[in-house]
Amino acid sequence: QQQVRQSPQSLTVWEGETAILNCSYEDSTFDYFPWYWQFPRESPALLIAIRPVSNKKEDGRFTIFFNKREKKLSLHITDSQPGDSATYFCAASGASSSFSKLVFGQGTSLSVVP
Amino acid sequence: EAAVTQSPRSKVAVTGGKVTLSCHQTNNHDYMYWYRQDTGHGLRLIHYSYVADSTEKGDIPDGYKASRPSQENFSLILELASLSQTAVYFCASSRLGTSQNTLYFGAGTRLSVL
Numbered sequence: 068q069q070q071v072r073q074s075p076q077s078l079t080v081w082e083g084e085t086a087i088l089n090c091s092y093e094d095s096t097f098d099y100f101p102w103y104w105q106f107p108r109e110s111p112a113l114l115i116a117i118r119p120v121s122n123k124k125e126d127g128r129f130t131i132f133f134n135k136r137e138k139k140l141s142l143h144i145t146d147s148q149p150g151d152s153a154t155y156f157c158a159a160s161g162a163s164s165s166f167s168k169l170v171f172g173q174g175t176s177l178s179v180v181p
Numbered sequence: 182e183a184a185v186t187q188s189p190r191s192k193v194a195v196t197g198g199k200v201t202l203s204c205h206q207t208n209n210h211d212y213m214y215w216y217r218q219d220t221g222h223g224l225r226l227i228h229y230s231y232v233a234d235s236t237e238k239g240d241i242p243d244g245y246k247a248s249r250p251s252q253e254n255f256s257l258i259l260e261l262a263s264l265s266q267t268a269v270y271f272c273a274s275s276r277l278g279t280s281q282n283t284l285y286f287g288a289g290t291r292l293s294v295l
Contacts, residue, residue, distance in 0.1 A: 076221075101283075110271060110286035111224065156223055168239065169284065171223040 070094055071159050073172035081180050086144040088175045090157030093138065097159040101169070102131065102142050104153045111156060115142070147179045184208060187272050187287035194294050200259040202290050204272030212277065213255040214239070214284070215247060218269045227270075230255055262294045 072091050080086045090100075101116035117124040117131045117140070124131045128147075133140045144151055154174045160167040184207045194200045206213065212231050216224040226239030228247035236247040244266060246258040259266055272287040 103284075110288055111284075112286065113283045168226055168229075170240075171225070173221055173223045 070170045071157055071172040073155075073157050073175050075175060076173070077176040077178070079178045079180060080147050082147060082149060084147050086147045086151070086177055086179070088142040088144075088155050088157070088177065089139070090141065090172055091137075091139045092159050094159070094161060095138065096161040097170075099160050099167075100131070100133065100140055101158050102129075103156045103158060103171075105156065105174075106153045114155070144177075147177075149179045149181050152177055152179050185272055185274050185285055185287035187270075187290050189290060190288065191291040192293070194259075194262045194292065196262060196264060196294055198262050200262050200292065200294075202257040202259075202270055202272075202292070204255045204257075204287055205253055206255075206272075206274040206285075207253065208274050208276075208285060209252070210274035210276050210285075211252070212275045212282075213249065214273045214275075215245070215255070215257045216271045216273060216286075217241065218271060218289075224271065227257065264294050267292060267294045 070093050074089045102114045103111040104114045105111040115126045115129050119135050122133045128145045130143045154176045156174045157172040158169050160169045186205045188203045214229040215227040218224050225241050227245050228236050228239050230236045230249040233251050248256045270290045273284040275282045275284050
């Protein structure tokens with residue numbers, strides 16, 4: 068059972084465009100949603116994260132939009148750069164007062180063409 | 182900066198052989214994890230540990246054992262390696278459980294079972 072789903076599987080945008088990566092989840096107890104990015108032949112690293120207390124989290128060109136009712140979130144990358152080309156993983160965990168496993172989606176491979 | 186070191190970086194094993202993957206962290210983190218990465222499946226949790234001499238099963242523990250002899254070291258053991266265990270394995274650590282805490286990943290071990 069895939070608790071966290073991402074779409075599209077791969078995405079190509081031109082330099083300067085906005086890339087939109089989508090994520091949905093099933094477990095309504097999830098209360099923490101980090102996005103990790105992974106460059107080719109490197110390890111994943113935290114990019115940005117959001118808690119459902121807000122429906123938007125912004126960090127420079129990266130913005131998470133969160134819709135709790137629909138159990139969906141999206142990562143928007145404005146003014147995309149070739150250096151943004153990577154695989155992006157949406158993840159989720161819950162129960163902030165105790166250990167909760169982080170569940171990862173399958174990833175979206177983003178290519179930014181100059 | 183967090184430091185998680187994995188060894189070996191790559192390994193070729195024979196079917197039925199024993200494989201041990203090692204992980205060492207200098208972050209003074211309590212939690213350590215082993216993830217497996219396969220194309221199309223994202224990152225899946227195999228085992229984790231929150232204290233020395235104790236390990237817990239993750240989502241896909243079958244065919245794997247783990248050992249946490251000290252806070253700094255966490256090993257993944259494949260007693261009888263199989264073809265289906267060919268994958269990239271990542272070790273990670275975090276200060277607390279994954280609820281709202283950042284995972285710091287090692288560089289990964291690329292395992293090929295022939």
